[in-house]
Amino acid sequence: MSKLTLGIIGAGRIGRLHVDNLRLVPEIRVKSVSDVAIDHLQSWAEEKQIDVLTTDYKDLLNDPEIDAVFICSPTTTHANLIKEAAAAGKHIFCEKPVSFSVEETEEALAEVEKAGVKIQIGFNRRFDPNFRKVRSLVQDGTIGNPHILKITSRDPEPPNVDYVKSSGGLFMDMTIHDFDMARYLMGSEVVEVSAHGTVLVDQAIGEAGDIDTAIITLKFENGALGVIDNSRQAVYGYDQRVEIFGDNGTAQADNNRATNVEVSTAENVTKDKPLYFFLERYTQAYIDEVTEFAKACLENTEITCTGFDGLQAERIAKAAKQSLETGKPVQLARTSQRVVN
Amino acid sequence: MSKLTLGIIGAGRIGRLHVDNLRLVPEIRVKSVSDVAIDHLQSWAEEKQIDVLTTDYKDLLNDPEIDAVFICSPTTTHANLIKEAAAAGKHIFCEKPVSFSVEETEEALAEVEKAGVKIQIGFNRRFDPNFRKVRSLVQDGTIGNPHILKITSRDPEPPNVDYVKSSGGLFMDMTIHDFDMARYLMGSEVVEVSAHGTVLVDQAIGEAGDIDTAIITLKFENGALGVIDNSRQAVYGYDQRVEIFGDNGTAQADNNRATNVEVSTAENVTKDKPLYFFLERYTQAYIDEVTEFAKACLENTEITCTGFDGLQAERIAKAAKQSLETGKPVQLARTSQRVVN
């Protein structure tokens, strides 16, 4: 079996998570990791059998043995790293968002296209079995032509304000997953966005110029409507539900829970809360996304979640922010590129 | 519209419940009520527009205007009242059990047959929409040939010990409903009973010679097996579930709850407890059983729950008691009569 040799750029929480998951995939070998600070990573790297631990990501790009890189560094570094990796002929797995600037993202993706390497964006939710099933029910016609999409997406607790300040804002940091999910489930592009947002969870988030509660209405190219509701704090856990309603029926995905045990006592009847956060809820999806990336690189097949998908999600996030600021719906330019199915 | 004129014998809890429900049925007029003590019933009878309130049930039997009687007096009086009512040419609705003696019941039913009047036994659960649907799924072949029947039947709180002493015991008082449900759902007679019981809820029940917790295994004429589990105290409410498993699938009826609201908080995710007891759970079933009785009398159609059904449930209860005492399975005699469908 031929293996895919990888380098990881950025060993923060998500970078280390990917290393753990990549080690479960027999087709993959994680050879190298770079980070701006590596002293605290020595024993970790040893345990994970990483051969090369370096402060310079160029060591990875210059290593001819490395087939692909995972870009897990801060968002502001993504676009340049994509360009350099593409130039070095490496396949790319890049965390979301690609950048905070649609133009930067476009430039970076142009380099990827020129280089002919593959790029996958880290929209892990596309690999969740519940959402995959909902999408398949749309695609196979079970629910007919889609009319209404609903996504509920609420975090269990707000990030700290420092994170909020550098996050690009709720739409770019959090809702961007939902914008991608909307396109993924609907199989059609978003053509108009109307956003409403407010600060109800944490005043400090408002003082940092962001919102923590939002409802965003979408219009799709196929004529359907959609709505996303977001909150930075659902005290009962990570609330991740979707529904697509069409002329033949409706498909709803509920939250996952640790067990399906129901307990009845004199006080009440209870079941488990939703799984706490993305690490618990999307455990398998994180494994599946890197497995599919490896497969696409090794077998030269289509990427499920492309650079164009990353770009479109950013465009919608940008439009949502503009709608929030102007109080008006914002049109998105039609694009000749299509949703990858 | 021709109306059915009724007399009620016994104005205890169940008798008064029937009066309330009968008043919702346009085809019915409740003319008379008898009870051994009537002083405390005067204002009640007036409010319910009862014309005749008497201490002598014979006043009802002798009233030519009365078409049918409801026997809601203590069990020990049922058999004689049935005989007298039959002799008087009245249709009969009799609460369960018909009597504590299979022979007495047989004698009483023989009089009913001779008189050619109708008799319905108060197995109200046959009229519950959930159980009706399960039965229909058996009858229409959806689940195929039945292999296993499961009934869970647990009361929310034990009766007081005085009641227990005069109740005929758990099997005759409480499980008798489940024995009837078993025949009703399975559409086949019980041919063997094995009972296991114990005292876990209230030692006073044990001292009164009864049990409060039981598991009863049934064999049916069609070869299927069944199991009933009983408790006198489910602290979370009235637990009434059934399942029939067959070679094409399984059908399960769950408990009913006051609302379907689900509440998620930081502590837990809760839904409503099961409805508290039989008055709440079987509200509509109690209305439907008397409506069907009226219809059967007025239109001379088949009774859903016959005297034979009452007799068979008693026979099974008797066998269960014997099995509990002997520690061995007890066979039931085959009968040429059939389950009414």
Place this chain on the structure above:
Amino acid sequence: MSKLTLGIIGAGRIGRLHVDNLRLVPEIRVKSVSDVAIDHLQSWAEEKQIDVLTTDYKDLLNDPEIDAVFICSPTTTHANLIKEAAAAGKHIFCEKPVSFSVEETEEALAEVEKAGVKIQIGFNRRFDPNFRKVRSLVQDGTIGNPHILKITSRDPEPPNVDYVKSSGGLFMDMTIHDFDMARYLMGSEVVEVSAHGTVLVDQAIGEAGDIDTAIITLKFENGALGVIDNSRQAVYGYDQRVEIFGDNGTAQADNNRATNVEVSTAENVTKDKPLYFFLERYTQAYIDEVTEFAKACLENTEITCTGFDGLQAERIAKAAKQSLETGKPVQLARTSQRVVN
């Protein structure tokens, strides 16, 4: 027991439904019914024990024995009938919407106030046990301060186009119930509406100048956001769900089903579809609303669903229509009156 004597104006579907339900309430006597055409109603009126059947509603208003009237005639007649009934000193139960004109409604309600009679608007859903429980969970603080309201409201099949033409449009005819539910659950006034709508179910509805699919975003005076999604056709039945999410948790009401039976076969695992339409889903709510109206009239207590509630729902419907036409959010004037709790 003192009884409330009623006259019914308009004996169409909803008028006759009310007669059936009113007959279940012991405190009520339905004496008279008026309709523009009564020939076909003779046997119905006899069966329902209606004393007076007339083509002239003034016969009801002039009858000193009549305490209250039910206005069940076409919407365009409501405002004048309210004024006349108020002038005649009758309490009023009026179907929704009060009128198609906020000004007309305001005028009619002013007459009601002057006359000092009671008026209740037929927002039957306020009496549904599921929604009542959700509201109580908001009011008792279980879910904390509300942040997001979600209402899904979809009919099982579209009305015919003739009805659509005279209905006042989706927002005034159908969503008006949801606008009322939004205020009822949130306990706070709507201050801004943004509506998106389209024609996806039936082109004839579009040709009649209406829409059949909509998403409406609401802002409340308490700072919360809300969203309603509507469709004129959910092929699986009447889809009526609500959720209120707050800083202490979330409360969700699901659809009601005829039974809770679950069937597992080799093909799939199924449960009952949602109850078909409003007559099935809101059976008990229709009974409860007239019972509460009778109680309020007889005991001079507060009406649960007032004329002001009817007026506010119309104002929101009007604003939604304007938002749909202009493509912009529409502000609602603050009002000194308060949501009745």
Place this chain on the structure above:
Amino acid sequence: MSKLTLGIIGAGRIGRLHVDNLRLVPEIRVKSVSDVAIDHLQSWAEEKQIDVLTTDYKDLLNDPEIDAVFICSPTTTHANLIKEAAAAGKHIFCEKPVSFSVEETEEALAEVEKAGVKIQIGFNRRFDPNFRKVRSLVQDGTIGNPHILKITSRDPEPPNVDYVKSSGGLFMDMTIHDFDMARYLMGSEVVEVSAHGTVLVDQAIGEAGDIDTAIITLKFENGALGVIDNSRQAVYGYDQRVEIFGDNGTAQADNNRATNVEVSTAENVTKDKPLYFFLERYTQAYIDEVTEFAKACLENTEITCTGFDGLQAERIAKAAKQSLETGKPVQLARTSQRVVN
């Protein structure tokens, strides 16, 4: 990190499953595999990085580097292999049942005790998160003193008749898992068994002297009752549910499904069927049992599922068979050993 070096005896379906799972546990190295026929296993062993592939299990027992063996060969070989492995000082993981003879099992376990090695029996269901939670709810007192235990355990399809003939019969092959689960959940020994069984699925099973449908009633040392229902064929999938009912409430574990998506169409409302069979349902439990075994060996901690647990399950299976044959309840001898918690 010190690793546990393993040898696998028997590379049939379950042996190869364990190899796959063991490779996911970083603390484990699978060095050797023995099987009576190895020609077809060469490429598999290479892919799985097995160093030694042999037809002689003694090669494993004689290898000083090997710390523990997995006994995955046919049941009739287990007892001798346990004795030999114990004599060789190897820790032992043995598939269920230990043997078809209680005496043989006792002898084998005596050798294990003498040798002071650890033994774990492959009751994988003890590691299922649903059942673990139910057990914890019993142990922490949430449901109070247990009164009634219910286990539903049905396979999706019957084994072929050749397997049936060598399986030891339904109770020893299939119900043995449920007997273990009963002890595990109840935390108390079984003192009496009453078994009822029949052939409803496949006449060939009956001709082979076995049954395919059963209901088994249990009495526990703590006074509680229990019931297990079994079928060799549930056409909708692997049906694995448990409930424990106590004086403070009840805890129910439902089946697992591939997704939680609910689909509503004009025909019906569906959700996923139960996961197909044990490989799907207990995927994680199989991983967790070997992980815990490795941990217990490496850190010298208690085994969750001991040889005594294997022995007790066999004793109950034996008693169930005897009850089926005699038609009477069978008592189990009290034992001074206790349920391991």
